[in-house]
Amino acid sequence: MIQTALITGATSGIGHATAYEFAKHGINLVLCGRRLERLNALKSALKSQTEVHILNFDVRNKQDTFNAISSLPETFKNINILINNAGNAHGLDPIQEGNIDDWDAMIDINVKGLLYVSKAIIPQMTARQSGHIINIGSSAGKEVYPKGNVYCASKHAVLAITEGMRTDLNPFGIKVSAINPGLVETEFSKVRFKGDLKADAVYKGFKALQAEDIAEIIYFVISRPNHVNIADLLVFPTAQANSTTVKKEL
Ligand code: NDP
Numbered sequence: 633m634i635q636t637a638l639i640t641g642a643t644s645g646i647g648h649a650t651a652y653e654f655a656k657h658g659i660n661l662v663l664c665g666r667r668l669e670r671l672n673a674l675k676s677a678l679k680s681q682t683e684v685h686i687l688n689f690d691v692r693n694k695q696d697t698f699n700a701i702s703s704l705p706e707t708f709k710n711i712n713i714l715i716n717n718a719g720n721a722h723g724l725d726p727i728q729e730g731n732i733d734d735w736d737a738m739i740d741i742n743v744k745g746l747l748y749v750s751k752a753i754i755p756q757m758t759a760r761q762s763g764h765i766i767n768i769g770s771s772a773g774k775e776v777y778p779k780g781n782v783y784c785a786s787k788h789a790v791l792a793i794t795e796g797m798r799t800d801l802n803p804f805g806i807k808v809s810a811i812n813p814g815l816v817e818t819e820f821s822k823v824r825f826k827g828d829l830k831a832d833a834v835y836k837g838f839k840a841l842q843a844e845d846i847a848e849i850i851y852f853v854i855s856r857p858n859h860v861n862i863a864d865l866l867v868f869p870t871a872q873a874n875s876t877t878v879k880k881e882l
């Protein structure tokens with residue numbers, strides 16, 4: 633059976649690489665993000681391999697999120713796989729110096745946005761009694777590092793929501809998984825540091841995970857047999873032992 637996956641945050645990094653990985657396997661794609669020109673470019677690049685529909689909305693906006701998902705044409709309406717990936721860190725500051733707009737962004741996007749998208753998709757999964765939801769958490773959802781405060785809180789929330797979903801959706805046979813990467817070289821640090829050159833230093837001196845590494849893992853997780861659910865997966869680059877221990881050669 634041909635499957636359809638909806639990927640949030642498909643314009644960059646992990647979501648972008650996952651779109652390519654899924655297209656390779658003939659999975660139909662609903663690709664979401666705010667940067668329309670990137671969504672259009674992605675559609676052009678992948679349309680020879682699979683069917684692609686793009687949805688251009690900000691997950692912070694509840695109404696836009698529901699409108700976008702309910703606008704899906706009949707052929708894309710049945711989402712079998714939901715990849716809740718859109719998210720970022722905004723800032724890296726001690727709590728006493730934290731920027732309230734950054735806090736709002738992280739809670740609104742990483743937590744509330746994930747909930748809005750899930751709320752829009754789950755009813756069709758419960759109706760069909762099948763589906764797979766993958767939430768992209770983080771090693772930051774398992775430990776709190778200095779100045780990580782609110783980002784770590786948002787990712788701890790993602791893990792709590794994942795467990796809650798897995799429990800509540802258990803009667804419907806829906807799989808729910810969390811994939812928790814450590815350092816992945818994407819636009820993540822550019823966003824966190826608002827374009828500051830500091831971002832370039834984050835992945836220097838060691839081989840960080842690449843977006844494609846996570847995309848392959850996501851495909852592995854969604855392609856297990858029906859009776860197998862990888863509930864929670866933590867992955868680091870070899871050079872990283874935990875959030876604060878990274879072997880760098882500078
Ligand atoms: P990128 O910055 O490369 O990608 C983030 C994606 O999220 C973009 O496609 C962006 O699209 C989308 N996004 C951000 N804000 C919104 C919004 N308000 N509405 C809709 N889409 C939004 O980072 P990554 O690929 O690294 O991040 C993907 C996920 O992986 C995030 O949840 C992140 O927390 C998590 N993660 C990242 C790690 C890392 O080290 N890179 C490690 C662990 C987890 P657009 O701007 O076009 O809307």
Ligand code: 8X3
Binds near residue numbers: 816
């Ligand atoms: C991204 C990894 O260590 O920058 O979630 O928080 S980290």
